[in-house]
Amino acid sequence: MYKRTRFYDFTYYNFIGTWAWVLHRLAGLALIFYLSLHVWVISSLTYGEKTFNEVMAFLSSPLFKLLEVGLWGVILFHAFNGVRIVVVDFFKGSLVQKKLFIVLIALAFFLWALGSFMLLRHAF
Amino acid sequence: MEKNFKQTSRSGSIPWLLQRISAVILFILLLFHFITYHFLTQTRSVAYLQVMKRAQSWWFPLLQFMFLITALYHGLNGVWSVLEDYTTSKFWRLVWYSLLLTVGTVLLFVGTLTIIKLYTLKIA
Numbered sequence: 001m002y003k004r005t006r007f008y009d010f011t012y013y014n015f016i017g018t019w020a021w022v023l024h025r026l027a028g029l030a031l032i033f034y035l036s037l038h039v040w041v042i043s044s045l046t047y048g049e050k051t052f053n054e055v056m057a058f059l060s061s062p063l064f065k066l067l068e069v070g071l072w073g074v075i076l077f078h079a080f081n082g083v084r085i086v087v088v089d090f091f092k093g094s095l096v097q098k099k100l101f102i103v104l105i106a107l108a109f110f111l112w113a114l115g116s117f118m119l120l121r122h123a124f
Numbered sequence: 125m126e127k128n129f130k131q132t133s134r135s136g137s138i139p140w141l142l143q144r145i146s147a148v149i150l151f152i153l154l155l156f157h158f159i160t161y162h163f164l165t166q167t168r169s170v171a172y173l174q175v176m177k178r179a180q181s182w183w184f185p186l187l188q189f190m191f192l193i194t195a196l197y198h199g200l201n202g203v204w205s206v207l208e209d210y211t212t213s214k215f216w217r218l219v220w221y222s223l224l225l226t227v228g229t230v231l232l233f234v235g236t237l238t239i240i241k242l243y244t245l246k247i248a
Contacts, residue, residue: 032199046241
């Protein structure tokens, strides 16, 4: 019998892969929560120009811009760690998964900075 | 032994593969979506006519519907795989699974309705 791995078994938290796994799940849960809200809010854009402008004005406030920057970061983390998962599962990436994590997260961080600039340049 | 082999059809290997296929599709679609809708439309106000014009081109419903089903599948299947890890009782698994299926159906309905409404809306 093997010992079952549990998320509160802290001996596993010395590994980069465990953190990637935990954060990937948390990011994923946050994103499906956001997607639900997103689908719901976007449905209110179909009631003509007046409602559309009201909703968009509400969503263009600095607070929502900052939340959007956070969202972009969560998406990039999940997406680029997702690339790592696919490479590990299909292309023998397990041999280089730690290096892969660092390289991909660095790339994601670069895109996050770039995107955040694009999002915030008209916000304030 | 024989019993174990029979159960391989319920091993979850097909959802596992679909999760990765949908991930690759989402990686491309979501980056495209963020560039077109979040970065390039960033002005002080999002132009109603510009958005509506794009929503009524022939490729819009097809692309958005594909985006919607892929994102919902990937997201809800992801939540399911997290819940599966921590829920052993058959009763609670059924409850969670039904709940996710309901959420998925409602969001698919709301999202599809939005796509159709945007496509058929008369622009003043």
